[in-house]
Amino acid sequence: MARPSHITEKRCELLPTVAQTFAELGYRRTTTAELARRCGVQENILYRLWHDKKAMFIAVIEHVYELSAEVWRELLRSGDGASTPAERLLAYEATHHGEFGHYRIVFAGLSETDDPDIRAALSAMYQRYQRFIASQIRAHRQDCEAGTGLDPALAAWAVVGLGTVANISRELGLVDDQTREQLLREAGRSLLNSEHK
């Protein structure tokens, strides 16, 4: 045996570039030639790191989730007592939502949902996302003794929807930055604290 393999490190090194490319171009339009070019390597090196293009894409989905999760963890740590974590999350998303174009990866994936592996990766990502938000909503309501009408799980899905439409709006220029911020802040709060009548 000679020369230990650095495949894992190389994967980590190239993944951000690969993610960026898929985010910019979507799935079909991202060619392996373009990926190689941007990574500054030959195509066949990518194929030594991942079995095929699909595997690259799935790795990207997971990578993107991890990036978000890291930001969230940071937000949870930086508590100031004046606001609940859920409120801080909303405030953060209101100002930063979509800035990396990551949701484009999700849309690209959703156009490929007849592939069971991509479907599974997206599914797992959404579940984790929603569960995290739901738990934050529950915590928020305990802290504030706020509305208990709308099931936190449902409210969490609605918040995911809010984020999605905010991304779409941003992408298509449907609303200006200020309105989008207002949308996330106000509709978000309405869902956090919702009461049934």
Added chain:
Amino acid sequence: MARPSHITEKRCELLPTVAQTFAELGYRRTTTAELARRCGVQENILYRLWHDKKAMFIAVIEHVYELSAEVWRELLRSGDGASTPAERLLAYEATHHGEFGHYRIVFAGLSETDDPDIRAALSAMYQRYQRFIASQIRAHRQDCEAGTGLDPALAAWAVVGLGTVANISRELGLVDDQTREQLLREAGRSLLNSEHK
């Protein structure tokens, strides 16, 4: 001059099949060969009806919006006095949302948003959608003297988001039918009637 052209009629005749195909396969995976096969014609006939594949896709986006609009108009007519149009709309969407897979066309389009024409078509579609919902929310609130806190325009965007996440959930099997129905009904009502605290 001889033989009047029936291009417009032929377009109308084939459009549902074309839409169905884009909905099933997305943009890139829908090949012109497959379109022709499903339409029962040769490829070059499609090219006499539309300038290129992109034009076919844009026609489909508009077609799909018109289909929805027709259903809505029908719902508005069938008022029973007991519920507001906005409530009937929500109830309808709760049980029928996404059944034709039309949102898949939107996701496909969102993966192609660097094309200015597709972007414009999607943008127009979303604006019309949101404006319609906002006007229904305003009417609903006048009828019910319900909450006036969340701007109807924002609430309408949130409802669009709700529909989007419902579609995604359905597609990925994230929640069962009953939960999805509950999501649209309860979160929808919460947004319709929302109050600020």
Added chain:
DNA sequence: AAATAATGTAAGTAATCACTTACGCTTTGC
């Protein structure tokens, strides 16, 4: 230093795709 496995370069390949060309048949106006 020599064997070995990792890493890099370059070229190739089979398949697919959007779109075209060529041409024959049919329907209409005059």
Added chain:
DNA sequence: GCAAAGCGTAAGTGATTACTTACATTATTT
């Protein structure tokens, strides 16, 4: 009935793409 334009069929084409092969170079272990 006949010229002109619409309509249909079939085959092709150049470009692109995911993925491969062949081979030279480099680093590491013993």
